[in-house]
Amino acid sequence: MTPTEIADRLEGVRARIRAACLAAGRAPDAVTLVAVSKLQPEDAIRAAYAAGQRAFGENYVQELSAKHSALADLPDLAWHMIGHLQTNKARFVAPVASCVHSIDSVRLVEALDRHATARRAALDALVQVHLGGGEHRGGCAPEALGDVLAALSRATSLRARGLMTVPPPSDDPAEARGVFDTLRALRDAHGGAEALPELSMGMTHDLEVAIACGATLVRVGTAIFGARS
Numbered sequence: 001m002t003p004t005e006i007a008d009r010l011e012g013v014r015a016r017i018r019a020a021c022l023a024a025g026r027a028p029d030a031v032t033l034v035a036v037s038k039l040q041p042e043d044a045i046r047a048a049y050a051a052g053q054r055a056f057g058e059n060y061v062q063e064l065s066a067k068h069s070a071l072a073d074l075p076d077l078a079w080h081m082i083g084h085l086q087t088n089k090a091r092f093v094a095p096v097a098s099c100v101h102s103i104d105s106v107r108l109v110e111a112l113d114r115h116a117t118a119r120r121a122a123l124d125a126l127v128q129v130h131l132g133g134g135e136h137r138g139g140c141a142p143e144a145l146g147d148v149l150a151a152l153s154r155a156t157s158l159r160a161r162g163l164m165t166v167p168p169p170s171d172d173p174a175e176a177r178g179v180f181d182t183l184r185a186l187r188d189a190h191g192g193a194e195a196l197p198e199l200s201m202g203m204t205h206d207l208e209v210a211i212a213c214g215a216t217l218v219r220v221g222t223a224i225f226g227a228r229s
C-alpha cells in the first residue's frame with residue numbers, strides 16, 4: 001500500500017463516517033476514527049498520520065510498545081489499546097496508551113491505575129463488555145459491569161469514559177445492530193451519556209450500523225490499511 005493509497009482509503013472511510021452521521025441525524029464530528037494499525041508497518045502509520053489521522057489502535061502489548069518508541073517523533077499521536085490485556089502487562093501499557101478500550105476486570109483496573117499513577121500518566125478507560133456469541137472475544141459479562149465501573153470510580157489516574165464491544169463475527173452487519181443497541185442500553189443503565197460519553201463500536205464492515213446506534217469511536221483497520229499480513 002503506497003502513502004497515496006492509504007490517504008485515499010482514509011478519505012473514503014471519513015466519507016463513510018460523514019454519510020452515516022448524516023443519515024443518523026448526528027453531527028459529523030460526533031464520531032472519532034481510531035485507525036487500527038495492528039500488524040501494519042510503521043510506514044503505513046506514518047502515511048495515515050501525514051494524511052491527518054491522529055488516533056491509532058493496537059491489539060498487542062509488545063507491538064504497541066515498539067511502535068510507541070519508533071513513532072515518538074510524531075506529535076499528538078494518540079495510542080489506543082484495543083486488544084485483550086492481561087493484568088501482568090498493565091505496566092507496559094500505562095505509560096504509552098492514552099486510552100484503553102479493553103478493560104474487563106476489577107484487577108485490571110487496579111493494576112493499570114497503580115502503574116499509571118506511578119508514572120504520573122492519565123488514562124482514558126473504556127470497559128469492554130462481552131455480548132453474545134459462543135466465541136469469547138474478551139470483555140466482562142454485563143452483570144459484572146457495575147463492579148468494574150465502581151473500581152474505575154475509585155481509581156486515581158484512570159477516567160471512565162465509556163463502553164466498548166466486539167460483536168460475534170457475522171456476514172450480515174444488521175446482526176450487529178442488536179449487540180450495539182444492547183451496549184447503548186447498558187450505558188444508559190449505568191449513568192447515561194453524561195457519565196459515560198463514549199461508545200466504542202463498529203469496524204470496517206459494520207461502522208454504519210454502529211454509528212446509527214450511537215457509536216462515538218469507530219475502530220477501523222482493513223478499510224484504511226488493507227488486509228493484515
Ligand SMILES: *Cc1c(COP(=O)(O)O)cnc(C)c1O
Binds near residue numbers: 038
Ligand atoms: C482488528 C480489530 C479492529 C479492526 O477491524 P477491521 O475489520 O480491520 O476494521 C477493530 N476492533 C478490534 C478490537 C480489533 O481487534
